Amino acid sequence: MYAIREGLRQIRRHPTSSLATFFTALVSFALLYFLGLLLWNLERVVETLERELEVAAFLQSGANVEALLTEIQGWPEVGEVRLQSKEEALAQLVLDYPYLAEAKDLVENPLPDTLRLRLKETGAVRQVAERLKRLPGVEGVEYGGELTERLVQVLSGSRLAMGLLVGLLLLNTFFSVMGSIRLSVESRKEALSIMLLVGATRRFIQGPFLWEGVILTLSAGVLAVLLGGLLYRALAQAVQGLLPFLPILSTPDLWRTGGVVLLLAAVLGAGGAYAASRAYLREV
Known part of the structure; x- marks a missing residue:
């Protein structure tokens, strides 16, 4: 004291x-x-x-989906890959933007079938995206990695x-x-x-x-x-x-x-x- x-x-x-x-x-x-x-x-x-980061590969019409799934599932960086059909993609779009509900019956579905990938290693997203672009039947690739990389x-x-x-x-x-x-x-x-x-x-x-x-x-x-x-x-x-x-x-x-x-x-x-x-x- x-x-x-x-x-x-x-x-x-x-x-x-x-x-x-x-x-x-x-x-x-x-x-x-x-x-x-x-x-x-x-x-x-x-x-x-990073947990919610997803890579989307848009497929061309007539692409061999089974062959693509088999090859991508063998990549060590990929944790999960699933096919989202163009019907599912349109339904999700309407769910997100309800005002499109009437328009979807007036025009043909313009959305492609899509492979959606979840990665084990988020740091490898750019390399995986580049590899996806070179696969036959893949028309384009998108991912939200730019924002994550900047952050x-x-x-x-x-x-x-x-x-x-x-x-x-x-x-x-x-x-x-x-x-x-x-x-x-x-x-x-x-x-x-x-x-x-x-x-x-x-x-x-x-x-x-x-x-x-x-x-x-x-x-x-x-x-x-x-x-x-x-x-x-x-x-x-x-x-x-x-x-x-x-x-x-x-x-x-x-x-x-x-x-x-x-x-x-x-x-x-x-x-x-x-x-x-x-x-x-x-x-x-």
């Missing part, structure tokens, strides 16, 4: 540096939490698109950008904690020297400074998680109102991410305080 009480007292002694450290940590952890949720959500979207590229670039940004923010927070604790140490130099002379251990002396750093960063982390969670929820509800099929993170996911941020906040606070107080103890 002595260490916690002294840590709080030192925060009150230096309100300006303490507030500077608090708000630096708040901005860092809020960005870390919010961007982490967005990145995780983007990964969920990509995973969903994967965005995801990779976002991971790299976030890694750099988070690294800079955390370093900024770490050195901000060090500066604040260093100021606390400087203001108590005489008292600390006396404590060392009367036999106080280094661990006993460092305790209040460690708690000072942890209290500053952990309180900032708690507020950052609350604000970031509210912002994410508001944004997720707005997006789902426009695109209800997109997945969003659940409440347990938010708590899990928040727990990681709070753990990181405690480690940074304790680490910065330990580094600053240890530097002083080395000098004396």
Whole structure:
């Protein structure tokens, strides 16, 4: 209790540096939490698109369907292949767009028979599509891989950008904690020297400074998680109102991410305080 009480007292002694450290940590952890949720959500979207990714091969009239099915089923990348007749395709089109129900009786069915493939390896979609185009009886191939590939590229670039940004923010927070604790140490130099002379251990002396750093960063982390969670929820509800099929993170996911941020906040606070107080103890 002595260490916690002294840590709080030192925060009150230096309100300006303490507030500077608090708000630096708040901005860092809020960005870390919010961007982490967005990145995780983007990964969920990509995973969903990859699971639903389908390659469609449109067949020419008179194509040997059995031979095509037999060959394609032997490809290692293909998990499932099925034939969708042109009648089934038209029925599905009418189901999706009911206003076409009357028009379908006025004109001949223009849709071709189609082979629909689900892949085991979504990364091989482009190669499979190119191979399908070369098969006899295949008139054309379509797949939604372009969007998925672009999202994967965005995801990779976002991971790299976030890694750099988070690294800079955390370093900024770490050195901000060090500066604040260093100021606390400087203001108590005489008292600390006396404590060392009367036999106080280094661990006993460092305790209040460690708690000072942890209290500053952990309180900032708690507020950052609350604000970031509210912002994410508001944004997720707005997006789902426009695109209800997109997945969003659940409440347990938010708590899990928040727990990681709070753990990181405690480690940074304790680490910065330990580094600053240890530097002083080395000098004396």
